[in-house]
Amino acid sequence: MSLTVATETQKHSHSEEPERIAAANMVIRQDPFNITLDASALLAVAVLLVSGMHFVDRLVLEFMIVFVPIVLLIHNDYLNFLKLGPGGTPPTPxxxxxxxxxxxxxxxxxFSPPPPDPxxxxxxxxxRQRPLPYRPGPRPAVAGLAPQRQLNQPGSLHAYNRLRAAIEALSARMPQKFVTATSCLEKHGFALFSRHPLNVCGNGEVCHIHTSDRSMHMNLHPEDxxxxxxxxxxxxxxxxxxGWIQSPVPTTFTMIYAPRDESDLRIVCKIIEAAIWYTTAEQVEIQSLPEH
Structure with a gap:
């Protein structure tokens, strides 16, 4: 990771602020596919079907009956993809x-870990040196591939700001080893990079935080x-x-749920320390979280 990234981080810090504020009240929705017909629409469909049976070739009519719902289903799925917000995949057809x-x-x-690699x-x-406690409550609902986002249990803005400040403090404390910048995997969102990664993913990206739901992605050791x-x-x-089809991300790529409170935030910091360990083979402590 070059010094240019650090310069770009400073350049983008102010431009990201409006996005962070706008995302504070953002709710990510995924709407189910449904078709609602009122009386007039139902009558129109019935008339079209009856007319089609008399005036349209049978194969053409069968194709239209199957094709129209498929198009509507794809359209709904595409809108749900757009509702996940910006991510590593362009929001285009x-x-x-x-x-x-x-x-x-x-x-x-x-929810099954990747196999160990000797x-x-x-x-x-x-x-495993200090096992994690169980996360209170049920898991959040998650949707999408790229982007992949939480649909409920969003992280608090206060926790996001404190986590970001802690990561920035780590980068400032160890500038020869770490730098912060916009994620090169997501193309959006705040990320921590290692300057000298052992396991390289996305130019040494250790983790990135999603502005919309405040969840994270990072690479971790299979045991962790x-x-x-x-x-x-x-x-x-x-x-x-x-497998035989190459994936854009490694088998160790993991989503970490957004911290909801102070207790969650401290556990997430321990998990990021584990991501640093996997990326650099060096144990680094994220020091006490600053108030933000």
Whole structure:
């Protein structure tokens, strides 16, 4: 990671502020597909079907009966994709088509850890040294591939600001090792980078925070992923597969749920420390969270 990134961070810090404020009250919705017909619309459909049976070729009519609901279903799905907000995939029909292809290969169980790799360095995780507590309450609802977002249990703006301040303080304290900038994976949102990564993902990106729901993505050791999944603090990214189709993200790519309060925030900081460990093979402590 070059010094140019640090300069760009300062340049973008003011431009990101309006986005952060606008996202404070943002609610991410995913609307189910439904068709509602009032009496006049129902009559019109009936007339069209009867007329079609008499005046339209049978194969053409059958094609239209099947094709129209499919188009409406795709249109609704595309709108839900746009409602997830900005992310690593362009909010365009071509971006949506690319994600539709990747859906064929998504993980069937995002709550099972990736298999251990004997050749992996570092060889172990660090969370088992001090096991995490269980996350209170049910898991949040999550949707999307790229972007992937929480639909409920949004993180507090206060917790987001404090977490961001703590990461910026870490970068300022250790500028030879870390730098903050806009995520190069998401193309949006605040991110922490390692200047000398051992496991390279996105130019050494350690983690990034989503402005809209304040959840995070990061890479972690499989042992630490297992601990996080079992204690309910996150889930694997649906595209973190390993197979004959190359995924844009590694198998260790994990979503961490947005911190809701002070207690959540301290656990999330420990998880980010584990992400730093996996990226750099160095244990680094995120010091006491500053008030923001």
């Amino acid at each position: 071509s971006g949506y088509a690319r994600l539709t292809w990747y859906r064929l290969f998504t993980l069937r169980d995002p 050749a992996l360095l570092p060889s172990t995780g660090i969370l 992923i297992k601990e996080i999944l079992e204690k309910g603090w996150g889930q694997r990214h649906p595209m973190a597969w390993k």
